[in-house]
Amino acid sequence: MGGIGxxxxxxxxxxTGVGGQGNVFASRMLAKMLAAKGLWVTIGETFGxxxxxxxxxxxxxxxxxxxxxxxxxxxGAADWVVALEPLEALxxxxxxxxxxxxxxxxxxxxxPMGVIAGEMDYPTQEALRADLDALSKEAFWLDLxxxxxxxxxxxxxxxxxxxxxxxxxxLSLTKEDAFLALKDSIPxxxxxxxxxxxxxxxxxxxx
Amino acid sequence: xxxxxxDCPGKRALFLGNEAIARGALEAGLGVAASYxxxxxxxILESLALVASEANLYTEWSVNEKVAMEVAAAASxxxxxxxxxxxxxxxxxxxxxxxxxxxxxVRAGMVLVFAEDPGAHSSVNEADSRYxxxxxxxxxxxxxxxxxxxxxxxxxxxxxxxxxxxxLVRSVTRLSHASGVVELGPLPKPRRNAVFRHEGFILDPDxxxxxxxxxxxxxxxxxxxxxxxxxxFEEFPLNRYFGPxxxxxxxxxxxxxxxxxxxxxxxxxxWDKAGLLALTTTYPLPEGLLKAHLKAPGRVFIVxxxxxxxxxxxxxFVAEHHGELGQKRFLGKDEGTLPGVGELNVDVVAxxxxxxxxxxxxxxxxxxxxxxxxxxxxxxxxxxLAFCPGCPHRASFFSVAKALxxxxxxxxxxxxxxxxxxxxxxxxFQVIKTLHAMGSGTGLxxxxxxxxxxxxxxRTLSVMGDSTFFHTGLPALINAVHxxxxxxxxxxxxxxxxxxxxxxxxxxxxxxxxxxxxAVDIEGVCLAIGxxxxxxxxxxLQETERLLLGMMGEKGEGVxxxxxxxxxxxxxxxxxxxxxxxxxxxxxxxxxxxGCNRFCTRVFRCPALFWDKNAKKxxxxxxxxxxxxVCAQICPSGAIQKKELVWAA
Ligand code: SF4
Ligand code: SF4
Numbered sequence: 001m002g003g004i005g006x007x008x009x010x011x012x013x014x015x016t017g018v019g020g021q022g023n024v025f026a027s028r029m030l031a032k033m034l035a036a037k038g039l040w041v042t043i044g045e046t047f048g049x050x051x052x053x054x055x056x057x058x059x060x061x062x063x064x065x066x067x068x069x070x071x072x073x074x075x076g077a078a079d080w081v082v083a084l085e086p087l088e089a090l091x092x093x094x095x096x097x098x099x100x101x102x103x104x105x106x107x108x109x110x111x112p113m114g115v116i117a118g119e120m121d122y123p124t125q126e127a128l129r130a131d132l133d134a135l136s137k138e139a140f141w142l143d144l145x146x147x148x149x150x151x152x153x154x155x156x157x158x159x160x161x162x163x164x165x166x167x168x169x170x171l172s173l174t175k176e177d178a179f180l181a182l183k184d185s186i187p188x189x190x191x192x193x194x195x196x197x198x199x200x201x202x203x204x205x206x207x
Numbered sequence: 208x209x210x211x212x213x214d215c216p217g218k219r220a221l222f223l224g225n226e227a228i229a230r231g232a233l234e235a236g237l238g239v240a241a242s243y244x245x246x247x248x249x250x251i252l253e254s255l256a257l258v259a260s261e262a263n264l265y266t267e268w269s270v271n272e273k274v275a276m277e278v279a280a281a282a283s284x285x286x287x288x289x290x291x292x293x294x295x296x297x298x299x300x301x302x303x304x305x306x307x308x309x310x311x312x313v314r315a316g317m318v319l320v321f322a323e324d325p326g327a328h329s330s331v332n333e334a335d336s337r338y339x340x341x342x343x344x345x346x347x348x349x350x351x352x353x354x355x356x357x358x359x360x361x362x363x364x365x366x367x368x369x370x371x372x373x374x375l376v377r378s379v380t381r382l383s384h385a386s387g388v389v390e391l392g393p394l395p396k397p398r399r400n401a402v403f404r405h406e407g408f409i410l411d412p413d414x415x416x417x418x419x420x421x422x423x424x425x426x427x428x429x430x431x432x433x434x435x436x437x438x439x440f441e442e443f444p445l446n447r448y449f450g451p452x453x454x455x456x457x458x459x460x461x462x463x464x465x466x467x468x469x470x471x472x473x474x475x476x477x478w479d480k481a482g483l484l485a486l487t488t489t490y491p492l493p494e495g496l497l498k499a500h501l502k503a504p505g506r507v508f509i510v511x512x513x514x515x516x517x518x519x520x521x522x523x524f525v526a527e528h529h530g531e532l533g534q535k536r537f538l539g540k541d542e543g544t545l546p547g548v549g550e551l552n553v554d555v556v557a558x559x560x561x562x563x564x565x566x567x568x569x570x571x572x573x574x575x576x577x578x579x580x581x582x583x584x585x586x587x588x589x590x591x592l593a594f595c596p597g598c599p600h601r602a603s604f605f606s607v608a609k610a611l612x613x614x615x616x617x618x619x620x621x622x623x624x625x626x627x628x629x630x631x632x633x634x635x636f637q638v639i640k641t642l643h644a645m646g647s648g649t650g651l652x653x654x655x656x657x658x659x660x661x662x663x664x665x666r667t668l669s670v671m672g673d674s675t676f677f678h679t680g681l682p683a684l685i686n687a688v689h690x691x692x693x694x695x696x697x698x699x700x701x702x703x704x705x706x707x708x709x710x711x712x713x714x715x716x717x718x719x720x721x722x723x724x725x726a727v728d729i730e731g732v733c734l735a736i737g738x739x740x741x742x743x744x745x746x747x748l749q750e751t752e753r754l755l756l757g758m759m760g761e762k763g764e765g766v767x768x769x770x771x772x773x774x775x776x777x778x779x780x781x782x783x784x785x786x787x788x789x790x791x792x793x794x795x796x797x798x799x800x801x802g803c804n805r806f807c808t809r810v811f812r813c814p815a816l817f818w819d820k821n822a823k824k825x826x827x828x829x830x831x832x833x834x835x836x837v838c839a840q841i842c843p844s845g846a847i848q849k850k851e852l853v854w855a856a
Contacts, residue, residue, distance in 0.1 A: 068469045118805055
């Protein structure tokens with residue numbers, strides 16, 4: 001659908017992570033790339049106090065036609081979950097997952113304050129993998145923070161995960177599309193590394 | 208944000224809701240915009256300020272919302288279209304002015320956007336302020352989606368100018384902070400010439416003085432305007448109907464609830480039974496349109512967030528016209544079809560509608576839902592809110608908490624609004640025990656400080672940020688000084704409005720557009736009004752604590768002010784430039800064997816300082832650490848070590 005491989009209409013993607021990881025940025029880039037292809041896109045999110053170390057979520061909804069869409073995806077209606085932090089993916093599934101949902105995950109945990117303070121436990125990766133496998137159709141784990149660090153900054157994980165997601169979901173979006181979406185949104189000196197991260201994410205996901 | 212001022216009609220752009228509002232104002236020929244930062248409204252002025260010079264605007268962050276309204280009104284009086292933007296609280300702050308502005312009227316179009324926060328994502332209230340429209344007799348528009356928001360704002364300006372009345376426009380978090388594709392319209396380049404005419408007869412709307420008196424006459428004029436508006440709203444293009452000609456059940460919705468209701472009907476495949484009347488003009492209501500749609504259905508389901516504003520209006524309307532409209536059954540908030548508090552969403556509305564229509568709504572298989580709930584419960588520890596690594600507030604409240612404990616008289620802190628509000632949580636050692644409006648901490652503190660004659664001897668501290676000081680803190684402080692209240696005020700001066708994204712305030716030497724401005728010195732103001740003032744760096748824990756204890760120990764009445772100065776950790780001055788390199792010396796950290804009981808990680812709670820369960824030692828996360836060096840001062844064994852870093856200027 002829409003000439004770029006939309007599997008469904010509306011197509012619902014949730015990007016999630018922890019405040020400060022670049023979730024808002026990544027959702028905006030994705031939406032910009034899709035809007036540039038003539039699609040109607042909405043993003044639903046909240047920012048403000050919720051971002052001080054809290055869980056964050058952006059709901060991206062895509063349609064070929066202009067229509068009235070709630071900025072928040074209804075229960076069980078997420079087609080994809082893109083998680084910069086793996087635990088957040090689990091939280092998202094509770095509200096919006098279904099047996100059909102597919103996921104791209106960055107495997108690097110960000111510990112909640114209670115874990116940092118030694119009062120709570122973060123699940124082991126095996127436990128988390130088992131949960132996520134049981135609750136989704138497919139879950140792709142990638143070391144995107146590792147890839148981002150190799151390119152110079154852990155913050156690039158947000159662009160890398162976009163590349164990985166584009167590859168996995170079969171959207172026909174290229175580095176050129178990423179360039180167009182990024183060029184007015186970030187300082188010029190960061191453009192090259194972000195494009196590299198996008199491409200590295202795509203390759204890591206098997207594009 | 209180059210697209211905001213792109214004159215390229217027909218082009219589509221992805222805008223944040225608040226940017227769509229800003230674009231609408233620009234397409235309407237905006238000249239002046241004023242605001243006070245507050246989530247979810249801040250990006251309206253922020254985006255306008257960015258394009259101010261190119262678009263020939265005057266934009267400002269005003270000292271508070273009432274002044275923002277006044278600045279905008281002055282422009283309107285002088286013939287320049289203007290916008291005031293604020294979060295819900297701001298409408299309440301400025302309502303006194305608005306009460307009079309309704310009577311004086313305006314000249315060039317003036318629109319007041321208030322963005323509310325159902326669900327209180329970033330507020331300490333859930334205000335639904337729509338009743339102000341009825342109370343003040345002012346028209347109210349409710350924005351429902353990003354795509355149409357721009358058009359509604361343009362119409363709001365036209366209507367305001369045609370009727371010489373300020374127009375209230377309500378947004379909510381889910382619209383202001385949603386993004387959507389917007390089709391750009393033409394950008395006018397108005398020639399502006401500001402003149403305030405006042406030489407005419409007092410009742411002359413174009414040439415008379417702008418005054419709310421003679422009150423009865425001005426109210427009569429206002430009510431005439433409302434009658435005209437009612438007629439005008441019959442034709443309003445963004446009052447929309449979707450669905451069959453004669454539905455059994457009519458949903459009536461406004462604001463983002465329009466989207467929820469629409470999608471709920473869609474998800475239930477119920478378009479054969481239900482129709483949706485989506486209203487933008489919820490005061491005054493378009494009566495002809497209502498009559499046309501209310502005749503057929505036996506059941507009316509009002510879908511709205513906040514209080515039952517629309518529901519009450521519709522019930523009154525149907526009662527008034529029952530001869531023509533007949534008996535209706537009403538569903539909504541009043542009889543509990545929808546929850547009375549919190550946000551709505553598609554699922555809440557779909558479930559309620561399914562119940563009403565005798566359908567079932569099961570968006571997720573039950574087995575999946577319970578498996579997911581169990582996994583989350585077992586494996587997903589909650590994320591509590593915390594101050595950023597290197598935040599000056601953590602250090603400030605650490606000292607405050609310690610001083611209060613040492614004082615030992617059941618002392619407490621009267622809190623205020625900003626990032627530092629988190630001190631009601633463990634992040635700030637739970638020292639804040641009262642929390643209300645901007646500036647209220649010090650008003651309350653002023654009151655507590657006068658209870659001595661009734662035996663009150665608890666130490667009362669109030670806190671406020673630098674931006675709050677100017678907003679509404681100052682009158683409360685003057686009150687406390689004048690009345691010799693026994694109050695300690697701690698001003699947390701982090702040199703910006705950190706919470707909402709570093710908007711400048713009157714204490715800083717630059718303005719909304721980044722140009723030079725007069726900086727009003729907080730310390731100088733406090734001294735001038737007669738308070739005793741101390742200044743310290745909150746990162747110097749010992750000195751701060753010494754000062755606090757000294758202030759607390761002082762006998763007698765009178766206000767003492769401690770200004771704790773240190774820029775926000777995310778501020779451009781500090782970001783990425785830690786003062787110290789900090790690490791835990793594992794040989795010295797005794798871990799659980801230390802008498803401190805993991806004091807550093809358990810109590811101090813900097814997100815960059817974590818407890819390594821396996822090694823049983825504290826550690827510093829060098830990616831997160833902002834290098835403030837504060838934790839090095841709290842370890843009783845001296846295991847946290849800091850090395851000063853030097854940054855090239
Ligand atoms: S934004 Fe600034 S003031 Fe707010 S919590 Fe972070 S460091 Fe503290
Ligand atoms: S120096 Fe200590 S308190 Fe400051 S940010 Fe680093 S770990 Fe946190």
